Amino acid sequence: MIFHLIAAFFFSFQSITFAQVLKCPYGWEEFIGTASCYRFVRYPKANSVNAAGLCQTDLLSVESLPEHLFIQNLLNTNDPSTQNWITSGRRNGPFWQWIKSTGPINLQYDQGWLPQTTQDQQIRSNLVYGYQRSQWGWLPYDIAPMENLPFICEVPIRDTYGVTTNYRGIEYGLPSNIEQRFIPRAPKFHEQPQDQEFGRIDQITLGVGSTFGVSKSSLAVVVTLTCRADAYPVADYFWFRMIGGSISEAVLVNPHESRYFQHGGNLMINNPTSDDSGTYFCKASNFFGTAISNRVYLREIIVDQFEKRERPRVIADGHRDAIIDCLYKNTNTRDLSYAWFKGGISQKVQQTAERFISQNGNLYFSRVTDGDSGKYICAVQVKNTRLRYLPSQTSEGTELDVRSTFGQERSPRIYPSFPQVFPTSRLPKLGENASLECIAEGYPVPVYRWYREDESNSFNPLQSKAILLNFNRELIIPNLQRDDMGSYRCEASNIRSVVHHSVTLQIQIDPVFVVPLDDQVLDIGTVLSWYCEAYPNDANQIRYSWFINGTEIFWERLTLAQRQRLTITNNLLMINNVQPYDNGIYQCAATNTQNNVQRFSTAELRVIILAPTFGKNAMVSTLRSTVGGLVTIVCNPEGAPRPQIQWFRNNIPLNTGGTVQIFPNGNLAITNIQLMDAGNYTCMGTNPYGQAQQSTYVYVMPEGTTIISTPGGRDVILDQTIVIPCDARSMNQMDLTFYWRFNNEILTIDNKRFRQDNPDRPGDLRIIKAQYGNSGRYTCVAQTTVDEQSSSYQLNVYGPPGPLAGVRCTQPFQRQVTLTWVVGDEHGAPILHYTIESLSNHRSWWLFHGNFTIPLPLNKFVTMTLSGLSAYTDYRFRVFATNMYGSGEQSEVSPPCVTQPDIPSIPPAGLGGGGGKVGDLRIVWDPLPMDFWNGPNLTYKIYVQKHGENR
Structure with a gap:
């Protein structure tokens, strides 16, 4: 099918004159x-x-x-x-x-x-x-x-x-020839310490003779806590250990003790013991201030031996379920991994559709058989690969006795406490992986499906990054983000029925500063105002505190003079009449009150005096323009207090008004510039400590660049090539260059879809095989070093409708559902009809339901009722629209929607018999296809009457 795309051109001109190169403000x-x-x-x-x-x-x-x-x-x-x-x-x-x-x-x-x-x-x-x-x-x-x-x-x-910006970087007022690394600055951490774990080493843990044939004395364990700060002069580091709940009560770690060694920001602890467990932080300090790091926790991992005692026998009926408990006393699921063995450690239990090893350590059987009888051994090992010097431990054997019985079909049953989120000892953190487990028993062995539930209890597919393992019993969600929070539904089913349970996944989100502190370089006597904001920004979840040079500010400990100048209102700090003795590092601390995790935003305050200087922001010496253009001259001298700006033209004070404007930031703009405006423009900056001035000479030329293209237009058929013309001339014999914008964005000439390949007309744009996405405004820009001219064309491309969005199935009944969707771009022609197709759990091909003509609402939100469906069927729908140019793209597939149950649609076919023995009646029929069950747990009723009877 060939679609016709019609293109129409609209044309306009615009002129701009260059002044000097600008960049985005801070x-x-x-x-x-x-x-x-x-x-x-x-x-x-x-x-x-x-x-x-x-x-x-x-x-x-x-x-x-x-x-x-x-x-x-x-x-x-x-x-x-x-x-x-x-x-x-x-x-x-x-x-x-x-x-x-x-x-x-x-x-x-x-x-x-x-x-x-x-x-x-x-x-x-x-x-x-x-x-x-x-x-x-x-x-x-x-x-x-x-x-x-x-x-x-x-x-x-x-x-x-x-644009006026009051920001001053910490390098403000320093000579421009100082290398970045040598700029004097207070410490700021660029590497924060991280939580660490260590394992306890002793002969009890290692066992008699030790598991690995080594002794305690031959094992050396070193834990390193690291913090690093950017500072000049280079910072000194000090490590502290928390004693109580306040940082002010922390105790300095003595690096000269026998088991401690400190090198720069590294604190090394040799053969740590239980007494070393706790919370630590470091401080970095130099002449300009002191910063405090995040708090970290040093935690001991214990992998003790199993208790030496007889384990209770587990007795199960054949084809029924069974659970064998690992019975290990360390239940912290994020510390340990589990394995099971049968008979001895040489025969590892493999996970199958019937067997599942949970992260809680237990071995689950959805169905046992005679072959599962035997003695089972649980083994534990530390998860942290850096702690693999800790030996694994094995339990005594647990006997599983399976009694022989006939297998009878039964509906699935999800075990209590499942589905479950791991780890269980704490909430999974942002960026970590979360594991959700679901295990059920039943015969035949259940199969598993997972969905996400939204606030309206609708079911949605899992996120694309989700990973299903172990016969879909384990759902892994990697790299957790806030969008992953919510309710997850596990569905277990077999030919008997379907059951489901849900679990809510929550995530631990450490405070993240969405409004961090910025360095401030202020004038003497001015007001310091610092505001910080952290996420989650719930007042009941985040508590703010403030630190100066590593010391927390407590209002009751301030002097009267300090209280008169300092104001703290939650996450806003203000100091009136700042002085050089206020210089230093200031930190806003946000503490999550639910888990006591604290994070800092850090900035430096520097109060200075500085005579005006153009040392880092020299003015350009010359500017060129054409008559009628816009000239801007940037004047940005440094100074503290901020210099007052005065402008001169040819050494005469410049009068503002009309075409001359001086902005609050000191910059000068001249619009519609004329020949008489040429001359030497001088900017003078003055403050109580001195003055400085620099000049720019402005040349004005009588004529500039002129666009000479003649716009044109024609109908374009899909996949044909079009050329948008653009030509210009420069009156001053200056070199011309051409570039294009598409919808105000600079167009990349890739020589595939877009080309400028005519040497005689270098400004012409050739669009290869025009597509719908080529619709929009094209602007040709002819540019010299002095000015630029532009012309714009509007290209409209028409064709089949765009894809529909947000297809949803709601209000399912036995034989009908309500479908809704949002209409996309019509591409220049009214929609004639919508085509609806469905996919169900009973078939793998798309079923055509018909073409439906529906008036288009003003809000483009379409609602319709679709009838003629099967009851108790899991449907997914897709829809596409058709107009005079053809049919558009298919929509994304809708979330699943299950119709309500009903009686079977048709009776069984193929009823017959014969071949029975004396006293036995043999009856056969074709099983009813699942499409026509219309509900779970289908059973058959057989009615028999003797030949010739009429009842």
């Missing part, structure tokens, strides 16, 4: 694709009215998929709390627009909406970035007048000259 993220800077503001939050003012620029607008993916990636990395973020998106009647300072623009790229949200698009007013179903995207949202949210700012790099 705290802004650059996206090369759009040549723009983005700032994610979590503090202070703002309402929809004030956010743009705090930005000093426009709020975010998203005009392409790469830009959307860029925002998604930054939010995934920096916002574990998944808040809603304000953008410039607003609803205008039935349409959504981005609101810019230059005026509103309609959404060019509209695929950022999250599933199941478009029903709100006609009633909500704001477009925010939100988080649903494990992804970031657009949500229609009503921001209340007093509701404050984080927000996202955006500014083109070429416009950053007007």
